[in-house]
Amino acid sequence: MRISTVEHRVSDLAAAVAFYRDLLGLPVSHDDGSARVTLGSSELWLTPGPATAAAHHLAFDVPAESFDAAVSWLAERVPLLRSADTGEHEIEGPAGWNSRSTYFEGPDGEVLELIARRRVRHRAAPEVFGPGHIASISEVAIAVDDVPAAVAELERRFGLTSFGPSSENFDSVGDEAGLLVLVRTGRAMAPDQVKHSGPLPLAVWLADVGISGEFSPSDTRTVIIG
Template sequence: MKILNVSITVRDLEKAAQFYRDVLLLPVETTPTSAEVAIGSSRLTLTTGDGFEGVHHLAFGILPSEFELAHEWLARRVTMLEADGSELILGSDDWKSRSLYFLGPEGIILEFIARDADVSIVSSGGENPYMVSISEVGIGVEDVLATVATLSEDLAIPNFYDLSSTFASMGGHDGLLIVVQRDRLWFPNKVSKSARGPLVVQIESPARKSRVNLGSGISVVSG
């Protein structure tokens, strides 16, 4: 499963676009009402809106060979988040990953994740880390297990490694939906709850073209 596009709302469109363009140095195209951020093979679409509370979570895939470069590069631009006193956060034996977390516009929790599955991809050798795609999207729902069942049945999205009543990962190494119970606090700062507001995730999957509405303006679209 690959994540093609993620659409969210922001209260201050100009400031959000400026962050992705000037801090993360990503290509950004703007109109008076929206901004589209190119993140490797994925796109992040921002539109103006204030009908949500809580914060979103997105992870951008980076190359394992560029992890140290990414760490140094990020540390010069943003305030890094820590877990157990460390900015470098290791995934479980199942995930086989290393992550760096930081805050983006309006409190969004962003992450650079390097997966061992991408170890064969050769670094471009540039001064900035290459962002492969949007690797993960956090989705807050009322009932995690019911949502997992719906996404599995309607869109043929498989479970990854995690499945509980408060947290589940769905998809694969190329793209994951992180489904959490709405009152669960986001890792690693464990301060902010998941956003309750507009979120549309467009994925590439083997399922027939379909759309699943998960409530509160949240949808997952295949095709």
């Protein structure tokens, strides 16, 4: 499964454009009403909306061989968030994910992440990391009241199965090419557990799922489109 497009609301569109284009150096096209950020094979669509205490979470895929260079590149541009458990800003993924991550805050309080999955192979590892080496949107988090029910419905609608780890508060569906991360509403978010998940206006377009359709998990403001 691939995440082809994610649309979410930001309270200050000009600030968001400046963050992705000027600070991170990503390709951005915009007009007065919206902006599109290109992240490898994915796009992030930004549209205006009210500020909210709940935080979006997105992860961006980078080559595993270049993770250290990616962390250094990112640290020159933004403060890195530290784990509430270890105090470190480089974090090993959950059991079975075989990944490493570093987190940072987006322009509207989003919890953003660079993730390197060791089993995913890219065309070539860059000698010098840059924004053009971000391969895709790897994860998008969705807050729901009932995680197991949402996972079951995503399997029924799109044939997506759990990638794990599974609990009443957390699960993920898809594969290493793209994951929908289901978290219980109000759950403290990694890595520093300062922000909390909540229902947010969000649209996610999936590719390579083999089944077309549209699904809105109950008690959310999210639309998933296959």
